[in-house]
Amino acid sequence: MALLRTRNRGRSRTRESHPPSRSAREERTRRAAPQPPIVELEDASVVYPGGHMGLDRVSLQVERGEFMFLVGPTGCGKSTFIKLLIREVELASGGLWIAGRDVVSLPADRTPFLRRRIGTVFQDFKLLPNRTVFDNVAYALQVTGGTRSDIRRKVPEILRLVGLADKTRNYPDELSGGEQQRVSVARAFVNHPPLLLADEPTGNLDPETSIGIMQLLYRINRTGTTVLVATHDREMVDKMRRRVVALHEGRVVRDQAAGLYTDDENTKEFALRMRAEMGVGDEGQTNGDSH
Numbered sequence: 001m002a003l004l005r006t007r008n009r010g011r012s013r014t015r016e017s018h019p020p021s022r023s024a025r026e027e028r029t030r031r032a033a034p035q036p037p038i039v040e041l042e043d044a045s046v047v048y049p050g051g052h053m054g055l056d057r058v059s060l061q062v063e064r065g066e067f068m069f070l071v072g073p074t075g076c077g078k079s080t081f082i083k084l085l086i087r088e089v090e091l092a093s094g095g096l097w098i099a100g101r102d103v104v105s106l107p108a109d110r111t112p113f114l115r116r117r118i119g120t121v122f123q124d125f126k127l128l129p130n131r132t133v134f135d136n137v138a139y140a141l142q143v144t145g146g147t148r149s150d151i152r153r154k155v156p157e158i159l160r161l162v163g164l165a166d167k168t169r170n171y172p173d174e175l176s177g178g179e180q181q182r183v184s185v186a187r188a189f190v191n192h193p194p195l196l197l198a199d200e201p202t203g204n205l206d207p208e209t210s211i212g213i214m215q216l217l218y219r220i221n222r223t224g225t226t227v228l229v230a231t232h233d234r235e236m237v238d239k240m241r242r243r244v245v246a247l248h249e250g251r252v253v254r255d256q257a258a259g260l261y262t263d264d265e266n267t268k269e270f271a272l273r274m275r276a277e278m279g280v281g282d283e284g285q286t287n288g289d290s291h
Contacts, residue, residue, distance in 0.1 A: 036100035037061040038195050038226045039085065044094035046080050046250075054080035054089065056250035062228060064194070067221045069237050070230040071261055072247035078230035081247070082199045085228075086118055087111045099194060116144045119188030119225075123200035125180045127172040133159065133183050134168040140187045158186045162216060178209035182216065189220055196220060198229045202236065210236060234261035 039062035046054035055077050062068055070078045083089045084096065087103065096103040098114065106114060127136050137158060138151045146154070159165050162182040172180055181201060188196055198217060202210035214236050221227040231237065237244060237260065244259030245252060254263055 035064060036097065038064045038066075038099055039228070040095075040097040042095040044084070044096055045092045046077075046084060046089050047092040048089075053250040055084065057094065058250070058252055059094075060245060060252060060255060062226060064226055065221070065224055067218065067227045067240075067242040068229070069240075069242060069244045069259075069261075070228065070247060071232070071237060071244055072253075074232075076247040077250040078247060079199055080250070082120070082197050082228075082230055085195075085197060086115050086120060116191065117193050117195065119191065119193040119196040121181070121184050121188045121196070121198040121201045123203040125172070125184045127180060127183055127187075129172050131171070132168065133164060133170050133172075133175070136172070136183055137187045137190050140190050144191060146191075154190055158190045161189075161219070162186045176209075177205055178212060181205060181209075181213055185213070185216055185220070189225070192223070193225065195226045195228070198227070198231075200231055201229065202231065202233050207235070214240065237261040 039060075041058050041060055044058045045056055048054055058077075058081075070081055072078055080089060084091070085098065087106075091104055099117070101114075103114065128139065131139065134155055137155045138146075141151050141154060156165065156168070159168060162185055164179060164182055164186065167175065167179065167183075172183070175183070181204075185198075185201075188198075196217070201217070202213050205213065210233060214233075217227050217229065218240070241258045241260075244254070244256050244261070246254035246256075246263075256263065
């Protein structure tokens with residue numbers, strides 16, 4: 001009996017000291033290696049027909065898991081920036097990498113595969129009018145080769161996330177604007193892409209509905225997805241205090257962590273405005289008549 005125990009201990013030691021497989025070593029190395037930014041532009045320029053500069057020598061990086069706002073006046077380059085990332089426009093010069101992949105040298109027939117890794121939310125929703133809410137979201141899975149079991153499992157999950165579990169059989173024209181945008185967000189996120197782009201996602205919505213959409217995008221960001229929002233919504237940008245990149249005539253004029261929509265408000269002015277909004281006086285007491 002003692003001999004048997006000795007053999008078992010020997011076998012146990014042999015298993016424990018056996019070197020890890022090559023695949024296990026490669027996986028460990030891959031996890032330990034620093035990952036490239038999810039988006040990287042280097043002196044990137046986009047020129048439209050007629051010579052108009054959509055982007056002018058833009059250089060920036062967007063790290064994995066960031067939430068970033070693109071702001072600026074109409075025509076400043078926000079939509080061009082979004083279109084560039086999904087390859088709807090091409091670079092005239094400079095470089096673009098998405099998750100470390102060189103997009104400039106990517107063959108045209110690989111563009112659909114690039115887009116499958118990027119979720120996109122548009123201001124005008126771009127829903128299929130003759131398909132139900134369920135089918136609109138399922139379509140994003142179908143074009144990426146999702147199986148029927150994937151669709152049956154994932155679509156209800158994402159519709160619960162966006163608060164539309166009871167609207168699966170409705171058509172887009174039976175929904176409010178906010179609900180349609182939630183369907184658009186669900187469709188963009190159902191594949192759990194590492195990068196989600198939103199081009200003026202609250203542009204057609206009332207303030208209260210806009211808050212709900214931004215809260216939804218924030219929840220998605222908390223899952224690890226990088227979220228990039230092009231917007232004119234000053235109030236939302238100021239409330240969320242995330243990274244802000246401001247564009248003007250195609251150029252980056254400001255890149256600020258925890259920024260405001262504009263940088264013309266100093267710290268003291270911001271503190272005074274926040275106290276006023278919360279009804280708090282200069283001495284930290286609530287404004288109003290004392291009794």
